[in-house]
Amino acid sequence: MKVRQISHHVFVILLAVTVRSQVNPEMCRYPLGMTGGQIQDEDISASSQWSESTAARFGRLDLDNGDGDGAWCPDIMSEPDGLKEYLQVDLRSLHFITLVGTQGRHADGMGNEFAQRYRIKYSRDGTNWVGWHDRKGSQVIEGNRNAYDVVLKDLEPPIIARFVRFMPVTDPSMIVCMRVELYGCEWLDGLMSYSIPEGQEMIYRGLDVYFNDSVYDGASAERLTKGLGQLTDGTWGLDDFLHSHIYGMWPGYDYVGWNNKSLPKGYVEMIFEFDRIRNFTSMKVHCNNMFSRGVRMFRQATCYFRSGSDWEGDPVTFRPTVDRVSQGARFITVSLGDRTASAIKCRFHFSDLWMLFSEVAFQSGSAEYNTSRKHGHPTNTLPGEDPTHKVDDSNTRILIGCLVAIIAILLTIIVIILWRQVWQKMLEKASRRLLDDELTARLAVQTQAFSSHHSSLSSESGSTSNSTYERIFPLCSDYQEPSRLIRKLPEFAQSTEHIGPSTSCRGLASGVSDGAPHYAEADIISLQESSDSSTYSITAVNMNLFAGSDSSMREFPRDKLTFKEKLGEGQFGEVHLCEAEGIQDSLDEDLSIEEKSDSPLLVAVKTLREDANKNARNDFLKEIRIMSRLRDPNIVRLLAVCVDTDPLCMITEYMENGDLNQFLCNLRLKEAVDENKMDRGEKEGESMISYSKLIGMAVQISSGMKYLSSLNFVHRDLATRNCLVGKNYTIKIADFGMSRNLYRGDYYRIQGRAVLPIRWMSWESILLGKFTMASDVWAFGVTLWEILTLCKKQPYSQLSDEQVIENTGEFFRDQGKQVYLPKPLCCPDRVYNELMLGCWRRNAKQRPSFQEIHTQLTETLA
Template sequence: MLFVLLLVFQLETNAQIDPAHCRYPLGMEDGRIKDHDITASSQWYETTGPQYARLNREEGDGAWCPAGLLQPSDTQYLQVDLGQLTFLTVVGTQGRYARNSGNEFARMYRLNYSRDGLLWKSWKNRLGDKIMKANDNSYASVIKDLHPPVISRFIRLIPVTQVPNTVCMRVELYGCPWHDGLISYSSPEGQQMYSSPGYPIVSLNDSTYDGVHERRKLSGGLGQLTDGVIGQDDFLVTRQYHVWQGYDYVGWKNGSLGSGHVEMEFVFDKQRNFTSMKVHCNNMFQSGVKIFSSVSCSFKPRLLANWEAEPAEFHTVLDDRNPSARYVTVPLGRRTAKALRCRFTFADMWMMFSEISFQSVNTVIPTQMTPVVTSAWPNEESSMPTTQKTGNLPSLSCPFFSGTKILLATNPSVEGQPDNGNTPVLIGCLVTIILLLVVIIFLILRCQYVCKVLEKAPRRILEEVTVRLSSSSDTVILQTPPVPPRVSQMDPPYERIFLLDPQYQDPAALRNKLPELSQSAEASACGGGYAEPDVTQCTPHQCFHNSVPHYAETDIVSLQGVTGSNMYAVPALTVDSLTRKDISVAEFPRHRLFFREKLGEGQFGEVHLCEAEGLPEFLGEGAPLPDRDGRSVLVAVKQLRADATNNARNDFLKEIKIMSRLNDPNIIQLLCVCVSSDPLCMVTEYMENGDLNMFLSQREMESTLTHANNIPSVSLSDLLHMSVQISSGMRYLASLNFVHRDLATRNCLLDRRLTIKIADFGMSRNLYSSDYYRIQGRAVLPIRWMAWESILLGKFTTASDVWAFGVTLWEIFTLCKEQPYSLLSDEQVIENTGEFFRNQGRQIFLFPPPLCPSSLFELMMRCWDRDIADRPTFEGLYQALRPHVAL
């Protein structure tokens, strides 16, 4: 019982609504939502009207169906009036089953919502997508979590189709009542915290705000301050995966607003008697962040009235000893209003909020009441005991189970004094509160101790002990009536950076988008090619087109290899020069290769895992193979398909010629070939530990907990050693004037001794298809690893490989837990390269990995220098990294 009391008390003091628990069916299926509250833009028949759009119900003809064939351009909708403001977290959909006689369903839908029935807003997830996937058949329930959640009364579901089709829908909505009553808040936009000029490291913007964003002002909407997500003590640490640092907070810098305070306005659905306001603030004073020093709140009884002259003032007690984030409860004295304006005064350089909630009661006419015990919802009243007057009777809100309130009878002549009959009840309540506070203080102190220990724990364990919210991308298929699932994953990342200009989709139009390119580009005779050692190569400053910038589609399509990779591009080689005598490795008997597994495929070729019988004896001494005592060994075999074009065949032979010349401990080695007959094959080393991306993503940083629990781990020394090996391999390629074009952890393979060898298989694997961007259906580019001049000018040089090396280092020191620039869409990444070219301080950089030493991140930043000549060489990178590792 004590545990339950503590749980209820903690829920009340932390936030008004917890999205992880606010997942109750709102009444479509069980009929609490009445037929007259369900409307639609059209219906096919009377028996497919909106009143039949109830999940798991078979009345009428089994579902709501809009009239006629739904066209891709149509906007037909099903509208539900929830009767009150609601915190909506989940939507469930079905098709028309009709006792096995129906087969109509919606594969996708959009969601619009309104708090007043007049102003409609379009829901979109944290990636900015408005379309939600729905059903694949007519009977299964598909449950979709809404991230961000919706605070609304009216909901519209709009089925979407790509081809003319008949659709039908059944629906259930999940959430809980929005007792707060807040329908909008206005504030200055959140700001960014910088470590040095031009390098944003913490973005404190309100990214889910659904109102108007104009002139650095947010107005008329709700956002992160009402989403139920409470920020942690360290504002750099977030409760969700793959989001930027500071995501959980909205913050402002002192002096940036022209005053020493932040002014916010709050509008409510009706007049309320406000008892208190609770603001969750960060107090990481070591970083210049503190709770507000004071707040002044003015009240407006009606929206068209003037602000009342007498504000409610509150001064906080600043704490310079405990950096924990906390709720600050501001008493509002039961003032009556429909709108509030609060000015929060800075106490330090920064002020950060993650949640704001209000405790209030609806305005009522005082009446005489008899003593009674009532039960209230836990989130309805303030969590701390407060004396409230109901008519002539003060009531004591006491944190018993389910938020029980005890109304105490009083003597009318002595208002506010309980009579003797209720004194034991009051004493018992106060004693209970004191005991609870003692236990809570003990738990907080214990939690702080445990958290300090867990700071060194692996990321996976930390995620299991922190508060979790539901995932926006999870889809749960149910064959039975749906029960809202509890999902443990977090939100995908989302941030509005800037809109992508459509001209970025058209390479030929880039000249219009960035006319500076053609004006500043230096004339060069290099073209798009990269030379072998015996051909003079242009300098980085010369490697610009004087013509319209392009995406080098011709180069990449012809040189990306038969499996989709683009290994060591050498366009200087001509097709006529590719003959069998140019291949410096031996022909291996084809019948000794035994297929074991298909590793990947491309347009004209495949990569297979094979056993090569007798390969050590065939290659002789010094072969880079594990000692198998004469047994067959595993190899990777790239094979050209029988239907490959002549160009693909020539490219395949070209790749063999290039790889046969490479001999370095950190470069994948070509062992032998099978080219005397079709299909053409090249046999390379197979690395038993797979690629570096998969290897690191399955590990945590080494700690006492990883050792105690046998969790696969790596040390900082291991990461530095990996970095040195990659720089060594790339130093060798650069010495031969070879350009890789696709350096990334997915293309770095590890053998059983954890030796890294650079390869080119990443692009051939479906696992990494999201790392590549397809342009106009033809060229595929690893744009998140590419230098700006490679994307905008189609120029690939050793200097662009250095850029990719910096991104690869960033991957290593994030343990490959997320994709580079995960906050940006592919199109935004391309537009960001334009900002690198303009160099006006608006470019977005990768944030420093938490595991990365500052000196190493400075080295990464040098790799991403806008000026090609200022980037380090691979020889310089190797010499800079080598002293940190005992090789």
Template sequence: PAICRYPLGMHEGTIRDEDITASSQWYDSTGPQYARLQREEGDGAWCPAGLLQPEDVQFLQIDLHKLFFITLIGTQGRHARATGKEFARAYRIDYSRNGERWISWKDRQGGQVIQGNTDTYDVVLKDLRPPIIARYIRVIPVTELPMTVCMRVELYGCLWFDGLASYSIPEGGTIAAPGSPIVYLNDSTYDGFQERRHLYGGLGQLTDGVLGLDDFTQSHQYRVWPGYDYIGWKNESFSAGFVEMEFQFDRQRNFTSMKVHCNNMFPKGVKIFHKADCEWEPDPVGVSTILDDKNPSARFVTIPLNQRVGKAVLCRFHFADTWLMISEISFQSVCLLCTETTSVLTSTWVGEKADDSSTSVLVGCLVAIILLLLAFIVVILWKQYVHKRLAKGYSNNEDDSISTDFTCISILSLVHNLRDSSVLYLGCGPSFSDTFQCTVSSKCPQEELFSMMYLPQSEQPACSGDYAEPDLTKSTPHQGFQNNVPHYAETDIVSLQGVTGNNMYAVPALTVDSLTKKDISVGEFPWQQLRLKEKLGEGQFGEVHLCEADGLLEFLGLSSLELPTQPVLVAVKMLRSNVNKTARNDFLKEIKIMSRLKDPNIIRLLGVCVRDDPLCMITEYMENGDLNQFLSQREICSSFALSNNIPCVSYSNLLFMATQIASGMKYLASLNFVHRDLATRNCLVGNSYTIKIADFGMSRNLYSGDYYRIQGRAVLPIRWMAWESILLGKFTTASDVWAFGVTLWEMFTLCKEQPYSLLSDEQVIENTGEFFRSQGRQIYLSQTPLCPNAVFDLMLKCWSRDIKDRPTFDMIHHFLVEQMDGTV
């Protein structure tokens, strides 16, 4: 819903006059064709005949000809160049998917009336929560007193690519535990019918675009009951051990896969389904899942449908525990011959009646052959196009971030399609030929202080001079490729993780090598004075714990004789005792790096335990936890929130916190440090909205869904990464600026939504290819309702394609300080 907000054509005229009808009109000059937002044609608007009475049902009807996902509606009165005086103070909406059955829209609290305009000219935009999936829309003005009403309208949304017209499911259950609020797991927005505890003929929460949270008792929505975002079923209510769902589509479709968003809060008896099967003849398709008893995060599960054809899908989801909870289901499919000739194609699902005529079978076979030939031709043309584009890009682009020095560029968004790969590897330019050439070379531009590329740190070239151009005349296969298939060696994978699972700062290579033990400016803290409270996360060689440190204030020289000493909450990064020498050296290197950081907005290293195993580093921890959790549990301050004691933050609070993040990053940039994992999960919140930037969000299971895992080893926060970091392995202060823009976007959504939440990881990576090509097809994060234009303009500058066009952290900090001064 946050992305699908495009005008559907009332203003632009792509919705034709004949598709706009009405129950009545006052004059021909106030007919329905004049109900176009911000247009002044005719007498300026649509006006139903006569005075509108409170009991009247007059409507403006719009036929969109296809199913659309409609998220927003805009209304306007009749201005008529300052001669009009009519507008609708309120209205409601009816909608239909087939033109026969009409449904009244209701908000999440059951209300039907939408507040409209207060004058004749201003446009009022109202979000439809829940959104509508429909072909026909009726806007029905509502009045409490007899009055003349006129309206102009625009609908906002996007085409409903799923094609799903209805689903049938069993009614959801409830959880009633003594001493706890009742959790209702029903489909509260379902617009179909209910009979004998079974829902059929409609759509609801499984298609509203809202993904449930990790904790199913919490919700994205306001003033709703626990469990609102999920539909849930209890195992003991189904003797067969599975939940059966049927999905009906608008037309015959070729299905690639189905994505199901499930809860996995296993401590409360909730798990993803252990098996799903969908019926097709002659053989069904399905998938068995790998049950996860370590990570309670909600997640998508993809069910391959293997290009099966049909107009209906029947699937069974088998229980893995007491409860099965689903918040969203989507289909990846292609409409076959979206014309009236679709009827000649027959479904292979058992529920569809097959056409026995030999003519229909023959026509169907011919159509299938033609489609296969067309697909083959398209693939050939696309490969030729990619070859030309890459060759042109390598030969003409003078940007130092994509020069011919980088002959081994990972163009994953292209390779993923051509090589059927879903992981990062060294893609070799300028063409994907049978013989691969992979020579990595860099001139080490000034802004690139420690480019990871795809080599381990020990093999990083020092940025101390120019390097020879690679010899493009030689052509030798790369050792990492066998039979033209990439070999995923450890050295080919970008690794951001430190030994304990946290992000490890990228720093100039010479600076790290020159550090010695005397550079550690913190003391040895007694291990016995640490009390473990909670494990925050873990990595391959270590763990991060939340601890209480007794006597830490005295250790730091901050204790007072007048005040009793209190234990201090700290984060302890702990190395396991059985690790190898390399891991121990890397851990000591992390300590040396952390000991250099002294800034009020950067988490500080307080002490170490390095005399005996386990080796530990002790860092600050803040009272209010991380910024992501802090904001997600709050609303924006309003009279309603304040009067009902709802935890909230103000716009000035958000600006203050953003300014502190910018200040901390400004300090890191001054040391030539690159963070590489800046996000709200890596910012800790203290009292009075103080912020300190940390680095261990990567190690926490809570945020595993924010990272893209490569072959079970390296993880990348791709939704926060600049395009050159994903495609070139290039991490600089400028790529941190990109991540800061995403972090700012998170804050102005109050962390209620993951960046690019409607895109899969693979689609996010493909989108970085669009930034690389810069042909205007890249997708940006959209402006949120809380975000003012000036702040959103800053985000867009942070996401500039060219590094030189992005602001520095100095500039960002100065801008945010000015914004704060303007709010005082």
């Protein structure tokens, strides 16, 4: 698996080298170095500073190095217009910037200064400064509400700049402090500005369609000059130019367009200025081709090149194949023949009444050029050796050398990993006795009866599923997002390192840290060391609750366990349904079963495979220690253990009516019974359940979760499949769902390794790997939805797994496009609007607690 991960990295590196196309704003969202330190102190400046401890170099987002007061603060109060004081960042080269983040001053808890609002100015050359504004013209950005939380703001439209200034705005005047970060990527095109005719207006069936470049940041008269705009914003127009990618924009917004009748020469002339002399291979132009409305892609492109003061006389001419069938917008690649220049002038000839462009991008490399060049070849050189066209391929050679070195290092790592894995397996087998001495539970002699009985019944049960699920919990800061959405949001990644066999990301802290977000592109962490189906998440428990106490359980004889059914299996163990003879007599008083009976008790037995590694064995024993301390009527209890010898076993309650999901699937709601006599016979033959009974089940689940939350205990996989049903609709929370093949479709597999119950998970759990009480509340809302729909459908059944993940991105963006689960037919408006939707609030702090949920549901029953 690690070999595949490393191979994937090699592929990504090679792909990044070979593909140098136009920028994609959805992928271009990497931190540019304020937090990570890639931006040096000398590249951070300010208009002023309050003191040496609040100098510009301390204005780095979420960075506390023990020096300074933790932010940049100007020496005077900021003015309401926000045009005097600024914090400036020099990125050293042009960058495509899509996102900014801000914080206030912390000063080790003593500071409370922050910028409630701010403006941004930027420059590509350090001389000409432009004030950023959004697509509707607003220049002021909403900032922070306290000194600690990071506030991220998308720049729509994005900017292309080397220098960026943050300018705090206050009303009324007040002292402000800022910490900042910029997110984006390097601007490989090197395009400094383009000059084009001003876009024009089309009247289509009485509708005004404007094709102006509305975000152009240069001068505008008859021509747009010395700026960049929509042709370089990374947004491609739709096939139908009347519609836009951007919500609420006017028809034609995504395109810049011209009418043939208004340009008598029959072509549109564009001039592109670059940062230096470059060797150009091609130009990509995104054109509309809706010829049914008089719009076609250009008929011919003629491009002239300039490296000095004059345009060269030998242009490159390109004629694309005219598409008279498909009206879809498309990129047209214009070959530029490896010509060197610092400016390009292209004339695009009309082939119909209108010509519409939405994006222009260039593929080029660095080149040396002799500005005193004259036409013709020097007499002392051959035509093919013209030094004025010599491409400086030093960067290419350096790049190839780096790639060779990287590949060699990766191959070495692969060999080391394979060697370590072989020796680790050998050492684990050789040190079995030493390992057992380290475990907190002593192992004794195994009785042969259970093993033989177990093996014989297993062989009779037929072939078992080869599907194994790796438990992904707990996650740590190395967690990476499971889909292509990782490239869209900056919050959720910190490291490209993988967790190896000797490393564990299992912290024992209570809850989950809400640290500031970071971003990096990396694979999912290796999860080979995590246990397969831990009943509860170990990381979320405050282990201090159990420190210093003996939590060992009573040993139960294995020969008194009778195998009934295999419930499921995982990478490190199996879950069996068994009958335990006489277990009631061996239970402690606080674990006694309410109804005493001489008949064997139905129990769930979770076993750890004998070949499980050290981490898995330790996790299993920790789970026993934790579960032995859980005491609540609505939590499945640990009854006994078998740890005298392998395989290690824990024995838990199992309710006679099975899991809640299957229990509800076989029921119908009483209030929903149709009185139509034609199908009365069919419906009366089915079991019925009332709405009040369903709410009673939800009350019990919320009660159990209230108990867990009082211990700072995060379940992480709350769903009806993980709730068991006993007599009189008694509900107890468990966690067997992941190990059961029956619920394989409820878990989303990440690159063949880990699985996530994404349809029950909050957006921050999927995207950021954050699991808190609030994320359990989100899952409870989905569980309540399951209960009130009698589990007839999977949550978001109309969406694919990938669409579910995309929907979590909409929750993050919070632009009103997120899809919620619909209100169940039997659900009152108050329960849906106040409780369910409350559980799914974007802001985790605004979601109700389990105490509040339990109170509200109890009042509903009253």
